[in-house]
Amino acid sequence: MKLSTLHPLVERPGPWASVYVPVVTADESTLRRRDLRARHVQGELRRMGADEGTRRVVDDALSALADERRNSPYVLFAADGDLVCAEPLAEGPPGDAPSVWWSRLPRLTPLLEYAHDEPDCLVAYVDRAGADIELRTPAGRRPVGEVEGKQWPLHRTASADWSERHFQLKVENTWEENAKAIAHALASCQEQTGAELLVLAGDVRERSAVHAHLPAQGFTRVGDSEHGGRARGADGRLLDEDVNRIAADHARHRTDGLLDRFGDGGDGMEHLEALVEAAREHRVATLLVRHDGPDAAREVWTGTDPDQLALRRTDAAALGAEQPFAARADDALLRSAVATGADAVLVPADSAHPVGGLGALPRWTYS
Incomplete structure (x- = not known):
């Protein structure tokens, strides 16, 4: 998918509230369901430790967008009391309750599934x-x-x-x-x-x-x-x-x-250590994500700069991160892809590659 619209999400530190809102079907219970959704989101953010300013701006955004994007799913990203990004989605999460995260990095990976890869x-x-x-x-x-x-x-x-x-x-x-x-x-x-x-x-x-x-x-x-x-x-x-x-x-x-380029005998990379190094050196042209793969939820260490990315806390500190923090590998690599102008593609769940769920095609290959 095109990641250029997500640049505001990599240009400021978190923590972030990420809220994926499913379709609201208009019927006689619409207003009550909207109220239940807003309470659900507020309860989740409060439980996860979100600050009051960010909770308030998310609540305001949910109210404002409920009519503007009626019957259309969307995602909200907010940090430090500001609504940073609100994007329409091709489809929303299953069920009636929004999916909510409070994390040091914005929860980006679901975008690959819900935004769809629609070319101009x-x-x-x-x-x-x-x-x-x-x-x-x-x-x-x-x-x-x-x-x-x-x-x-x-x-x-x-x-x-x-x-x-x-x-x-x-x-x-x-x-x-x-x-x-x-x-x-x-x-x-x-x-x-x-x-x-x-x-x-x-x-x-x-x-x-x-x-x-x-x-x-x-x-x-x-x-x-x-x-x-x-x-x-x-x-x-x-x-x-x-x-x-x-x-x-x-x-x-x-x-x-x-996937043909990536597969057996191709030029793809899929070991997490190699992916982290390639992302740090801006060598990733296309990031491939299979969201059910085991590597997607693995822990990596990073800092406020997307290039401060490593498998170990001490290595992230050596790269200049003053207060390194742990993050999901898929979100950290997606943040790097946004920052470096790389592409990202969701691969089908039944694909043989990448084996661990995360892979990349390089900007160039070595002979």
């Missing part, structure tokens, strides 16, 4: 005359471009007369020129947004024509949908389903590729 995606609504281009990200969607191609001639006739066939050739030339213009605009949008995916929506002929003119380099994957369109009132529900399916297939394919 351009959706192009194409027809013979042009296209409307939309960017979809985990934060929402917005228009990023419009193409108005040649408007005449656009429509063929049914006549077989020679002059009419000549006119029809002009029509097809117009379609082809417009498809080239759309492909050029999409390539420019990709450069500006960095979107990995492109979904072309419209009739098959227009989609195929645009696809044929896309540059070889750019999008990681290009998908098609026959649903949606530029016409006013077009139903986008089935298009949304297609976009979600294409994005999920892409994420699955990407994870499979990473």
Whole structure:
């Protein structure tokens, strides 16, 4: 998943309140259930030793977001009386009660499961005359471009007369020129947004024509949908389903590729000592996490700086940590990944690798 939005969580010390809130289904008992949830969170934070200021700001945030993000799960991170981060989730924890932690590091690992690995995606609504281009990200969607191609001639006739066939050739030339213009605009949008995916929506002929003119380099994957369109009132529900399916297939394919690189004979690292050293030296390109692995909950030692990371307290102190503290290995490595611009991927529970549940692919390999 993209970790860039989590930088505020590594730029200040804890301890941290991390609260993952499941979906609230609206019914006649909604208000009572919200109140029970808030009491549950306050009781857990008080039991764990959270300070009054942080408990208060979490309670205020739960009240404020209950209506704003109704029926949508989200996560809160708070420290020292400040709400530092509130992010929407693709899905929430099971059950009705929020999952609550009070710890020296923010509890980051559940994000890999609940936020999902959704790549940025351009959706192009194409027809013979042009296209409307939309960017979809985990934060929402917005228009990023419009193409108005040649408007005449656009429509063929049914006549077989020679002059009419000549006119029809002009029509097809117009379609082809417009498809080239759309492909050029999409390539420019990709450069500006960095979107990995492109979904072309419209009739098959227009989609195929645009696809044929896309540059070889750019999008990681290009998908098609026959649903949606530029016409006013077009139903986008089935298009949304297609976009979600294409994005999920892409994420699955990407994870499979990473695991192939990581596997037997690959260049992956998975012993905790090697991972800690690689993180400390900023050599981790992609962190792989299987949250049920035994290494995920192992104890490591760290300090206020993410680079102050070691297996032993004395080693963390030697790295400059004035008051080293113990933390979960998965959260400490994820904090390092955020700080160093690395990526992080949740691997399926039935994966053979990484054996201990934590692994990494390096930024570079040694020959």
